[in-house]
Amino acid sequence: MPESIFDYEACLLACARGDQQALRRLYEQDSSRLLGVALRIARDKALAEDIVHDAFLKIWRGAGSFDPCRGSARGWVYSVTRHLALNVVRNSGRDVPLSDEHEQLAEPEHTFEFTARTGQIHTCLEQLDPARRTCILHAYVDGYSHSEIAQKLGTPLGTIKAWIKRSLAALRECMA
Template sequence: MLDSVVDTGEPAETSSTTLDALLIATAAGDRGAFSRLYDETAPRVYGLVRRVLVDAAQAEEVTQDVFLEAWQTAARFDPARGAAAAWLLTLAHRRAVDRVRSVHAARERDLRTGIRDVDVPVDEVAEAAEIAVEHDRVRGALAELGPAQRECLALAYYGGFTQSEIAARLGLPLGTVKTRLRDGMIRLRELLGVTT
């Protein structure tokens, strides 16, 4: 058992100066100082992370990340700006909050994906009826067009012909076909009540 442990099994409070010195020595690459810093502060860091995350496994993982970051960035610690314990706990809090945000974002992403992938039941009878009604509306609107516009639109949309092919088939100039198609579409929109 560590020297800093008292009868309760809890680490005794280490002085702020001692932790500062351990963190400064860690910045210089002293593995022993880092080991002692870890022993002295891990329970507090883990406790803070666990309160934020609740999940023990994630709290352990984030605590490891905190100490890895502490080892890698110890040189950034400035005792004039605050105590080592506060520096470590700030790292811990930031990492824990980042994990909460990450987990939340992943859940949201999974939920959106799940919703997107859910097959929505379709009433095929109602859908077929709707399509039939729409076809009747379009047929009625087409009947109200002039025969020249109706013929060009039918060849384009039902026959699948291009404007050039329609012009050749009907023996008309291309510009005439384009005008009939444009005017026919404008009139159809009016008749069907389509606004753009």
């Protein structure tokens, strides 16, 4: 079902009432996409499935405290999953040279060709210098740390930190 039609908010309300069918519907709707998000960050299918499992549990238990005024229900579902994945890789202390196997798994650069995509974030990202844009996308989509990005781009760590900080400020202004 297209994201615009699936009623995420009603689904969370039903989960809060203990309706497991609602959780099943959410799973059918989004498990592949959520697993994709977790896998890019975790880089291991079994680990990514553990993350999605934990995310669905957290969604089930937390559905009652979801506040639609704070953001979209769909966004909450994705944030829960992404932050679980980020916590797993940061807590594991993964900050090692990206191995050759990962290079195969990792995206070819053209994955970040998103010019055809619409939406404000994409318009604003296009205004960034390409190297800085790549930093933002590696961080958000791949869960790379500052030093992983520095290594990948062959750019000093301090430069990467400054680029990311300034790029975020630019995005904020562009999207205001």
